[in-house]
Amino acid sequence: xxxxxxxRLDVRDRPEFLHRLMVELAGNAQxxxxxxLSRCRFTDDVVIAHDETPTxxxxxxxxxxxxxxxRLTPETxxxxxxxxxxxxxxxxxxxxxxxxxxxxxxxxxxxxxxxSVVTGxxxxxxxxxxxxxxxxxxxxxxxxxxx
Numbered sequence: 608x609x610x611x612x613x614x615r616l617d618v619r620d621r622p623e624f625l626h627r628l629m630v631e632l633a634g635n636a637q638x639x640x641x642x643x644l645s646r647c648r649f650t651d652d653v654v655i656a657h658d659e660t661p662t663x664x665x666x667x668x669x670x671x672x673x674x675x676x677x678r679l680t681p682e683t684x685x686x687x688x689x690x691x692x693x694x695x696x697x698x699x700x701x702x703x704x705x706x707x708x709x710x711x712x713x714x715x716x717x718x719x720x721x722x723s724v725v726t727g728x729x730x731x732x733x734x735x736x737x738x739x740x741x742x743x744x745x746x747x748x749x750x751x752x753x754x
Contacts (some may be wrong), residue, residue: 618745
């Protein structure tokens, strides 16, 4: 059995990376967005909450940012992604997180700053190697275990 490890990433193509991980992780998953979400229009059936969940937490205390938790299924990937792109990953959306089955699988903080993007155990090294070959990632490394 392959050990489950986490990785720290340097993302070159934020939209392509986020879309691919949304597709890969969709199912029993939730996605949170934090930042200026004023341009986003999510349907009520996709919105789970406007507050933190046990796994998906706010990452900016002040100034308080918009925050939403969305249901991530194969059917909701494209509608959510379209709204994310309408708002913008470069400035408006500051933090993106995805959890699947209660396990954090993506944490992309501070506008995908290269020292602030981590994946969980459900994101394989093989997928990351593929994304690196496609120039979606600059690089990735095994993340130090959390204490």
